[in-house]
Amino acid sequence: MKTLDHAKVTDAVRVATREVFSMMMGLEVEAEPAYEEANSTGNVDGVVALIGLAGQWTGGGVVQCDAPLARKFYASLLMTECDPANEGISEEVLDAGAEIANMIIGNVKNAMERDLGPIGLGIPSVVYGRNFTTRSAGSNWIVNPFVCDGGRLLVKFCLTPPMNAAGGPAELLGREFPRKHPAIA
Amino acid sequence: MLLDVLIVDDSAAIRKIVQRVLRQAELPLGQIYEAGDGLEALKALESQKVDLILADINMPNMDGLQLLERIKSHDQWKQLPVVMVTTEGSESKVMAAAKMGAVGYVRKPFSAEQFRQTLDGIFAV
Numbered sequence: 001m002k003t004l005d006h007a008k009v010t011d012a013v014r015v016a017t018r019e020v021f022s023m024m025m026g027l028e029v030e031a032e033p034a035y036e037e038a039n040s041t042g043n044v045d046g047v048v049a050l051i052g053l054a055g056q057w058t059g060g061g062v063v064q065c066d067a068p069l070a071r072k073f074y075a076s077l078l079m080t081e082c083d084p085a086n087e088g089i090s091e092e093v094l095d096a097g098a099e100i101a102n103m104i105i106g107n108v109k110n111a112m113e114r115d116l117g118p119i120g121l122g123i124p125s126v127v128y129g130r131n132f133t134t135r136s137a138g139s140n141w142i143v144n145p146f147v148c149d150g151g152r153l154l155v156k157f158c159l160t161p162p163m164n165a166a167g168g169p170a171e172l173l174g175r176e177f178p179r180k181h182p183a184i185a
Numbered sequence: 186m187l188l189d190v191l192i193v194d195d196s197a198a199i200r201k202i203v204q205r206v207l208r209q210a211e212l213p214l215g216q217i218y219e220a221g222d223g224l225e226a227l228k229a230l231e232s233q234k235v236d237l238i239l240a241d242i243n244m245p246n247m248d249g250l251q252l253l254e255r256i257k258s259h260d261q262w263k264q265l266p267v268v269m270v271t272t273e274g275s276e277s278k279v280m281a282a283a284k285m286g287a288v289g290y291v292r293k294p295f296s297a298e299q300f301r302q303t304l305d306g307i308f309a310v
Contacts, residue, residue: 023294024202078201092198099196102243103293106272118275123195123245 002116004057004159006142009112010034013144013155016107020100021148025076029146029153037143037156040135046070047089048134049101052122053109059159060122060136061105063097067128069151070097089128098124108157116159187215188308191233193226193240193252194270199293203239203270209297212304223247227255230262237307239291242271242278250281257286266307270295 014031021027046066053059065073067089071082074096082093101124109119127134141156190207192200200219207214218233220226222244229235238256242249249269256262268289269282279290289303 020294023296074198077198079205095196096198099198102196103272106243106293107274110272110274113275118277121243121273123243 002161004112004161005115006034006036008115009108009142009157009159010144012108012111013104013142013157016104016111017144017146017153017155019107020103024100024103025073027073027076027148029148032145032147034142034144037141039137039140039158040133043131043133045130047094047097047126047128049097049124049126050134051101051105051124053105053119053159054122055117055119056162057112057116057119057159059139059157061101061108061158062134062141062154062156063101063104064154064156065151069149069153070128072149072151073097073100094126094128098126101126104155105157112159119159186236186308187213188237189215189218189233189235191218191220191226191229191235191238193220193223193238193244193249195221195241195244197221199241199270203300206295206297206300210301210304212301223249223252223255226252230256235265237304238265238267239270240267242269242273242282250278250285253282253285253287268303268307 017029021029044064046064047070049063051061070089070093074093075082077096106121109121113119139158139160141158144155146153192203194200204217218229218235220229224247240249240252249271253267256265256267266288268291269287270291270293272293274292282290288307291299291303
């Protein structure tokens, strides 16, 4: 049964993130060591873009940074200036954050599909706030931090295997799930 | 010939970037129209004549493949070239778009040169 290769996920995240930042924003990102995180982010200040992944394997991706960095990304992406007097986050900055997440997570998904089969990409949602927590059901996140333009960007990815796969819900619960409901088997 | 282009993407940022990249590619551009999803694109096509459609695949309300299907089944629009500009790289979706009549595919992230090469294959620009 196929398993999720964490090193492959990290490689795919790094390739996708570097490509998006260099091609679309003209920015360099420097990767820091990846680590695993439980399914809660703890307290967050800033912008968090989330995208769901669905298919036989299910999960999601997150791109997270603080507000000043999100404004810099928007300015680089659109080749515009951010109003330095405005420290808030506009609709345009949120939209840019969603698209950056869409491109990074979408390309990681494309890379993982070669091993895991078709995975559908959802529509991104973006949250901005102070001292908030996000939580997701499922397996741990593979977190890839990057340093960019003096700030820190986190790209998180998780995929949960199908019901009866190694590491999937069946193994965790110690029993196999029927492939069809008994009533229709 | 100046190209009137309809850009269909749910991200306003991407619509602006596509416009910028088209200009960087020094294409002979006429009017540029924008739509946020497939439904808005169909409305725009009812009132504007365009020479090229650049459409994302993953969009709310009506996605790019549904839009492509509607365009290719419409007598007046079926000859319009549609290029998919998308993060979506699933072989099944790329193949589906090609089978349904898309004439090109530009993967996000993209460069002006990639756009230029794709459109060179469609128009003598």
